[in-house]
Amino acid sequence: MKFIALIPARLQSERFPEKLLQDLNGKPVILRTYESVSATGVFDEVVVATGDEQIAEVILNGGGEVFVNRRAHPSGTDRIAEAAEHLEADIVVNIQGDEPFVSLDDMRRIRETFEADSEKQIDILSFCRPITRQDEFMNPDSVKVVTGPEGFALYFSRAPIPYPRDGRLRHACRHIGIYAFRRDVLRRVAQLPPSRLEQIEKLENLRFLENGYRIKILETRFPYAGIDTPEDLEKARKQWK
Numbered sequence: 001m002k003f004i005a006l007i008p009a010r011l012q013s014e015r016f017p018e019k020l021l022q023d024l025n026g027k028p029v030i031l032r033t034y035e036s037v038s039a040t041g042v043f044d045e046v047v048v049a050t051g052d053e054q055i056a057e058v059i060l061n062g063g064g065e066v067f068v069n070r071r072a073h074p075s076g077t078d079r080i081a082e083a084a085e086h087l088e089a090d091i092v093v094n095i096q097g098d099e100p101f102v103s104l105d106d107m108r109r110i111r112e113t114f115e116a117d118s119e120k121q122i123d124i125l126s127f128c129r130p131i132t133r134q135d136e137f138m139n140p141d142s143v144k145v146v147t148g149p150e151g152f153a154l155y156f157s158r159a160p161i162p163y164p165r166d167g168r169l170r171h172a173c174r175h176i177g178i179y180a181f182r183r184d185v186l187r188r189v190a191q192l193p194p195s196r197l198e199q200i201e202k203l204e205n206l207r208f209l210e211n212g213y214r215i216k217i218l219e220t221r222f223p224y225a226g227i228d229t230p231e232d233l234e235k236a237r238k239q240w241k
Helices: 029-039 053-061 076-084 104-116 134-138 183-189 196-201 205-210 230-239
Strands: 003-009 045-050 066-068 091-094 124-130 144-147 153-157 173-182 215-219
Touching: 003 029, 003 076, 003 104, 029 045, 029 053, 045 053, 045 076, 053 066, 076 091, 076 183, 091 104, 091 183, 104 124, 104 173, 104 215, 124 144, 153 205, 153 215, 173 183, 173 215, 196 205, 205 215
Parallel strands: 003 045, 003 091, 045 066, 124 215, 144 173
Antiparallel strands: 091 173, 124 173, 144 153
16 A cells, blocks of 8 residues: 655645744744654655645755645645645545644554555544543634544534533543545545535534544544644744754
8 A cells, every 4th residue: 555645735824824934943844844744754755735835945945745736725635635636645644734743653553554454444544632631621722523432433523522411521532633545535525515514613524424434533642733823833842852
């Protein structure tokens, strides 16, 4: 099986414009992410998918590979789907451009899980991290996921789920926005219109569930930390070694 990582990247961001070009201890955030993903050695190819010349230039000057999107896209999934049309792959892993901290073990687990799935029960794979703090559980920016006995997602929500009627916080997991798609699944989901629940919660992953795709969720303890605000960037600078 051929595994590739695609990193969707766009210059403008509502909360933190041009965050991907911000300096993270000597290099732009997007280049740090590209290098972190490449350094895992798990992927047969790592490509940044972007429609912005400045981002493309940063990656190319850093020795990386770029796919230039020729169409405007409403989401990162649509952006990588266009790129995947032009690349050979069995599994396409979507890693956000503002996620410079990447777990080698988790990337290996993606590969191992798909290679072991001979009956192709898994359409999409993603991660979650246990929630231990009440403030994180109640925060609508913290997307929660509930899974069934075999580890497949039942629902994603900004609401606190599963709601602990007795007040004891347990079995709560925060969704981590890394997705691994079978290539044919990626092509199909990118063609789907926004779904009813997706539009209510503003969560694209609900489109996948509503259309019957099976999303395997693996638990991780890795402290993934996306850069969404200037404060996040300062934390990343302190964490980077």
